[in-house]
Amino acid sequence: MTPDKQRAIGIAGCRLVAGTSPYRLRDGSSTVHMAVPVSLLLAEPSLHRWHEGQPIDCDAAALRGYRFVRTYEDAVAYGLL
Numbered sequence: 001m002t003p004d005k006q007r008a009i010g011i012a013g014c015r016l017v018a019g020t021s022p023y024r025l026r027d028g029s030s031t032v033h034m035a036v037p038v039s040l041l042l043a044e045p046s047l048h049r050w051h052e053g054q055p056i057d058c059d060a061a062a063l064r065g066y067r068f069v070r071t072y073e074d075a076v077a078y079g080l081l
Contacts, residue, residue, distance in 0.1 A: 012038065013037075013038055013055055013056065013057055013058060014035040014036060014037050014038065014055070014056050014057070014058045014068075015035070015036050015038060015041060015052075015053030015055060016033040016034070016035060016054040016056055017036050017050040017053045018032050018033055019033065019067070019078050019080065020032065020078070020079035021079075023067065024065070025065040025066065026064060027064065027065075033054075033066065034066060034067045034078060034080075035058060035066040035067070035068050035069070036050060036053070036068075036075075037058060037068075037070065040069065040070065040071070040072075044075070046072075050080070
C-alpha cells in the first residue's frame with residue numbers, strides 16, 4: 001500500500017452528530033442528527049469531540065436526507081460549537 005493510501009485510511013465517510021433542532025428525513029422520520037465528514041472532524045480541533053459519532057457513508061446520509069455540516073461556519077450555525 002502506498003503512503004498516500006495509508007494516510008487516507010480512516011478519513012472517508014461521515015459521522016452523525018446531535019444538533020439542536022429537529023427536522024424530518026426523506027422517509028418522514030424526525031431527527032436532530034447531522035452528517036459531518038470525518039475529514040472536517042479531523043481538520044477542525046473544536047470538532048474533535050464528535051469523532052466518536054455513529055459512522056455513516058456520506059452518500060447514504062445524503063440519500064436519507066440528513067443535513068450536512070461542511071464547514072466550521074456550518075457547525076456554528078447549527079449549534080455544534
